[in-house]
Amino acid sequence: MWRRTAQAELFRQWQGRLEAPSAGQRTIEAIRPVLQQWVKRKHGTLTFHLAQVLSGHGCFGRYLFKVAGREPTEVCHECGCATDTAQHTLADCPKWAESRKALVATVGQDLSLPAVVRAMVGSDRSWEAVVSFCEDVMVQKELAERLREDDVDSNPLRRRRVGRRQLAHNRRLPP
Numbered sequence: 465m466w467r468r469t470a471q472a473e474l475f476r477q478w479q480g481r482l483e484a485p486s487a488g489q490r491t492i493e494a495i496r497p498v499l500q501q502w503v504k505r506k507h508g509t510l511t512f513h514l515a516q517v518l519s520g521h522g523c524f525g526r527y528l529f530k531v532a533g534r535e536p537t538e539v540c541h542e543c544g545c546a547t548d549t550a551q552h553t554l555a556d557c558p559k560w561a562e563s564r565k566a567l568v569a570t571v572g573q574d575l576s577l578p579a580v581v582r583a584m585v586g587s588d589r590s591w592e593a594v595v596s597f598c599e600d601v602m603v604q605k606e607l608a609e610r611l612r613e614d615d616v617d618s619n620p621l622r623r624r625r626v627g628r629r630q631l632a633h634n635r636r637l638p639p
Contacts, residue, residue, distance in 0.1 A: 475500060490551075491518050494577040501585040508584060508591035513602035517594075518577070520550040523605040536619050541608060551577065553601060560601050567597040 478499065495502055516522030521531070525548030528535040540548035542559035553560060555575035568575070570593035571583035583590040612618050 494581040507588035513598040517550045517598045523609045563600045
């Protein structure tokens with residue numbers, strides 16, 4: 465009895481905190497309607513690449529431009545769309561059409577984040593289809609980002625930054 469009461473109180477607190485978010489609105493708006501199902505589901509794990517697509521924090525033009533300051537614009541490097549977002553990658557970018565076919569076959573035509581999240585909590589098969597899409601696409605986007613970072617002719621904003629550890633390691637190497 466006390467466990468159910470504590471869990472109900474926790475959900476009430478979460479719902480209250482999610483009513484007026486200061487950040488992450490896209491993700492919160494998608495998960496809030498199915499929060500209890502999300503938490504109580506018996507399937508699916510949150511992977512790094514899935515979290516990037518859900519949050520919009522990853523190799524997306526908008527994130528790299530506005531948040532990370534690593535791109536001169538928000539443009540999609542794959543199709544030239546003016547704004548590359550997680551939603552653009554998930555639902556629209558023609559580069560990912562082939563990967564998207566398996567996703568659509570499992571979760572349906574509506575690839576809005578709320579619809580995708582509902583499908584994910586609804587079945588293990590849908591969850592795995594979303595994870596598979598995210599892993600496939602984000603690995604490719606990250607590889608392309610690394611190539612742009614390593615390109616000596618690229619914009620200085622996007623060049624790979626070497627951290628202190630790497631600098632210290634390089635100093636120990638013989639000439």
